[in-house]
Amino acid sequence: MAGWREALEGLDEEHRLMLEGGSLSQLFLKYPLTICHPVFVGIVYGLLASLTLVVPFAYSGWLDSTDWQTVANDWGTISIIFCAMTASLGGFSTIISGMFKRPPFRLENRRRYLFPIPFIGLLLLTWSMIGNTPEFIENLGWFLSLLPGPLYIHLSYAPRWRMLDRIDRGLDPFEGMRITIEPEVAPNVDAFDDDDLDEVVSEADI
Numbered sequence: 001m002a003g004w005r006e007a008l009e010g011l012d013e014e015h016r017l018m019l020e021g022g023s024l025s026q027l028f029l030k031y032p033l034t035i036c037h038p039v040f041v042g043i044v045y046g047l048l049a050s051l052t053l054v055v056p057f058a059y060s061g062w063l064d065s066t067d068w069q070t071v072a073n074d075w076g077t078i079s080i081i082f083c084a085m086t087a088s089l090g091g092f093s094t095i096i097s098g099m100f101k102r103p104p105f106r107l108e109n110r111r112r113y114l115f116p117i118p119f120i121g122l123l124l125l126t127w128s129m130i131g132n133t134p135e136f137i138e139n140l141g142w143f144l145s146l147l148p149g150p151l152y153i154h155l156s157y158a159p160r161w162r163m164l165d166r167i168d169r170g171l172d173p174f175e176g177m178r179i180t181i182e183p184e185v186a187p188n189v190d191a192f193d194d195d196d197l198d199e200v201v202s203e204a205d206i
Contacts, residue, residue: 004033004167014181018104019173021160028157033165038158042090043083045149050079052122052145060129082146089150093158101176104159107152114148121145 008016020026028036053075061071107114121144128138163173174180 004164007167018106018181019160019163019167021104021156022106024152025157025160029164033161033168036161038090038094038153038161039087040090041157042086042088042150042153045153046083046086046146047079049086049118049145049149050075050082052118053078053125056122056126056129059126063130085146086149086153090153090158093150093154094162096154097159097162101178102159103177103180104157104163105155107156114151117144117148121147 008019011019021029028041030036057071057075057078058068060066061068061074121141124137124141125145127133128141166173166175
C-alpha cells in the first residue's frame with residue numbers, strides 16, 4: 001500500500017491530485033488495493049443503497065399487514081440483487097478503463113448534481129410502494145437509487161484504481177494514454193506569455 005503512495009510524491013501536483021482523488025476515493029484507498037477493488041467498492045455501495053430501502057419496505061409491509069419475516073425476505077432479495085448489480089458494474093468499469101485507458105474524472109465540482117439523485121430515487125420508490133403510481137415511477141426510482149454509485153465508479157474510481165494498481169506493480173500508469181488529465185482539471189493556460197501581456201498593457205496605456 002505504501003508503494004504507490006511513495007510514487008505519487010514524484011509526480012507533479014495536478015497528476016498527484018488526480019490519482020489521490022477526493023475524500024470518497026481516499027476513504028476507500030486507505031485499504032490495500034486488493035480490498036478496495038472496484039468490484040468490492042460496488043458491493044459496498046449496493047449494500048448502502050439497499051439500507052436506504054429498509055424504511056420503505058417496512059412501511060409498505062405495515063400498510064399491507066405483511067408479517068415481518070416476509071418483508072425481511074423481500075428486502076434481503078432486493079439487497080442481494082443490488083449488490084450483485086453494483087459489483088458486476090464495478091468489474092465492467094474496471095475492464096472498460098483498462099481498454100480505453102482514460103484518466104479519472106474529478107467529481108468534486110459535480111457533487112451538488114449527484115448528491116440529490118439517490119434521495120429522489122428513494123422518494124419515488126416510497127411513493128410507488130405506498131400509493132397508486134404508474135409503473136415507470138417505480139422503475140425510475142430503482143434507476144435513480146442505483147445510478148450515482150456505479151457512475152462514480154465508472155467515471156472516477158475504476159480508472160484511478162487501475163492506474164494506482166499499475167504503479168503498485170512497478171508499471172507505467174500512463175502507458176497507452178492519449179491524455180493523462182481531463183481538460184476540466186488541467187491547469188489553466190494563459191492566453192499570452194509575459195512579453196505579449198506587457199505589450200498589450202503598454203498599448204492600452206497609450
